[in-house]
Amino acid sequence: MEIPHLPAKPDAGDAKVPAKHAHIKGWGADLDHANRPAYPMERMPARLDGAHSHPPRQQARSVEILQSIERPSITPLFGTPNPPSGLSGMVRRVAFKYSESDLRHWLLLLFADRVNMVEGLGEDLKRGKIPNIFAEMGLKSEFKYNRDAAVRKVVIASVVAGIGVLLWSNSRRHRPERRLRRR
Amino acid sequence: MLAMNYRGPYRVRAEQKSAPYIEHPGDAIVRVNRACICGSDLHLYHGLVPDTRIGTTFGHEFTGVVEEVGSSVQNLKVGDQVLVPFNIFCGSCFFCQRELYSNCHNVNAESSATGAIYGYSHTTGGYDGGQAEYVRVPMSDVGPTVIPADLDLDDAVLLTDAYPTGYQAAEMGDIREGETVVVFGAGPVGIFAAKSAWLLGAGRVIVVDHVEYRLEFVRNFAQCEVVNFKEVDDMALHIKKMTDWMGADVCIDAVGGEAAGNLAQSITGIKLKLQGGAATVLHWCINSVRKGGKVSIVGVYGPTFNAIPIGNAINKGLTLRMNQASVKRHLPRLIEHIQAGRIKPSEVITHRMPLEEVSDAYHMFSSKLDNCIKTVLVPPRASLSVAH
Numbered sequence: 001m002e003i004p005h006l007p008a009k010p011d012a013g014d015a016k017v018p019a020k021h022a023h024i025k026g027w028g029a030d031l032d033h034a035n036r037p038a039y040p041m042e043r044m045p046a047r048l049d050g051a052h053s054h055p056p057r058q059q060a061r062s063v064e065i066l067q068s069i070e071r072p073s074i075t076p077l078f079g080t081p082n083p084p085s086g087l088s089g090m091v092r093r094v095a096f097k098y099s100e101s102d103l104r105h106w107l108l109l110l111f112a113d114r115v116n117m118v119e120g121l122g123e124d125l126k127r128g129k130i131p132n133i134f135a136e137m138g139l140k141s142e143f144k145y146n147r148d149a150a151v152r153k154v155v156i157a158s159v160v161a162g163i164g165v166l167l168w169s170n171s172r173r174h175r176p177e178r179r180l181r182r183r
Numbered sequence: 184m185l186a187m188n189y190r191g192p193y194r195v196r197a198e199q200k201s202a203p204y205i206e207h208p209g210d211a212i213v214r215v216n217r218a219c220i221c222g223s224d225l226h227l228y229h230g231l232v233p234d235t236r237i238g239t240t241f242g243h244e245f246t247g248v249v250e251e252v253g254s255s256v257q258n259l260k261v262g263d264q265v266l267v268p269f270n271i272f273c274g275s276c277f278f279c280q281r282e283l284y285s286n287c288h289n290v291n292a293e294s295s296a297t298g299a300i301y302g303y304s305h306t307t308g309g310y311d312g313g314q315a316e317y318v319r320v321p322m323s324d325v326g327p328t329v330i331p332a333d334l335d336l337d338d339a340v341l342l343t344d345a346y347p348t349g350y351q352a353a354e355m356g357d358i359r360e361g362e363t364v365v366v367f368g369a370g371p372v373g374i375f376a377a378k379s380a381w382l383l384g385a386g387r388v389i390v391v392d393h394v395e396y397r398l399e400f401v402r403n404f405a406q407c408e409v410v411n412f413k414e415v416d417d418m419a420l421h422i423k424k425m426t427d428w429m430g431a432d433v434c435i436d437a438v439g440g441e442a443a444g445n446l447a448q449s450i451t452g453i454k455l456k457l458q459g460g461a462a463t464v465l466h467w468c469i470n471s472v473r474k475g476g477k478v479s480i481v482g483v484y485g486p487t488f489n490a491i492p493i494g495n496a497i498n499k500g501l502t503l504r505m506n507q508a509s510v511k512r513h514l515p516r517l518i519e520h521i522q523a524g525r526i527k528p529s530e531v532i533t534h535r536m537p538l539e540e541v542s543d544a545y546h547m548f549s550s551k552l553d554n555c556i557k558t559v560l561v562p563p564r565a566s567l568s569v570a571h
Binding site: 021023024025026027028029030031035036037038039041042043044045046047048049050051052053054055056057059060062065066067068070071074075076077078079080081082088092096100103106109110112113114116117119120121123131132133135136137138139140141142144145146 | 190191192193194195196206207208209230233234235236237238239240255257258271273274275276279280281282283288289290291292293294295296299305306308309310311321322324325350351354355360379381382383384386406456485486487504509511512513515516517520523524525526542543544545546547550552553
């Protein structure tokens, strides 16, 4: 579409540029508020080609769309990717029983996001895809550009994992004795 | 088609998924040739934005070529090279009639407070974004703008969000001739806010950050003063000392909820999510600005609540202005600035990477590796030197 241009207004004028700002390209070009595109904040009529005076036609609903209870009805337009599903979808449906000013709405959605992350891992495995978490986290670039920190992280993670494995195997080794002692 | 695919906090990958299709007569399908990673994408990447679903494709800064249009589209045709503002808007609602396109009321069923944004969680409408080969562009008669023939595509893609948001940040500061403007944050938006402050006639521009290479960049790009907050004990006190004990006339928050600089804010706002992000910069803005001064907020915060010194704001008689940028209303003037040679937005681009390397691109941007300031992703089949 064509760009709806502002009425042509001269710049502040190079002659007015203070000497101390002469090295700054464009200094004061929009000093005049008339040159500022979002002034005043609410501007009517809108300078927009192609706008209609009536609301857009209603988009057909092909998937489940969760709707804010602060709205009387579905909006004419909405996004359709990733409709609610599974356990995370159930949590999201509960979240949408609360208004946006109710903290439970947002905390439930954040919780649902974490549940959804686990569901995503399950979906990958179901498709026979083992996610390459190292690659997904972009850690190759960490080794390339921040090698020392990357090595340090790997060493720390290895040590922590090693201690964990050691403690776990140790507890398993002693488990039968505990059972015996209980008897 | 190939698309970026969110798998959980800090995990993304490029993967094949179904291509979008016309779902409404006003839709267009755009074949993407440039898609930036925005600083606000990192809030999604870090898992901080509620209702960010697995499988979402991010990306609200993109340009491309119109591939298909819906039956009611009149202003676009197949083959048009377009830049697409990050806001999805109808052009006809109460808010659009007032040019508040970022606050459109007809495009996001899932929230009444938030407009719609491409690829930015279901809280902003649940639309997929442009870090993909193709993207659905709703209301294509009013949203996209055909890119003028003399405009570089790398400049055009920065007109979809970062540059207009930086400009609007300065504009909301209602800068008068000679005023002192402090911009918190030297990311792309802060960089453009600093440059725009000069265009609006500022007398002094100071940018605050803690990443040295970004401070160095903005010092050269926007010819401003810089402050590394890690070298300062008390930010508000430091600004007072720099401004003859008055405080700045205008303070701009170009950081948002993932700010460093205050441990208590970081723990409660980012780690424990007890706030809608760390309000460190809001604190600094309110306490560093002069009485009767203006605070402009474009940094992104979560939808819950934040601990800010509102009492100080009242006692100082401050004006606080904030909004997502209504990109469309800024485009004509900002294109003029580029064409007149007053600014070259594409200078902030430090990395151009194939979409296939999206995981590395996000990690590099998030961890500020290799002096990363702005990354452009290029989908397969889209050449870096697309002619138009």
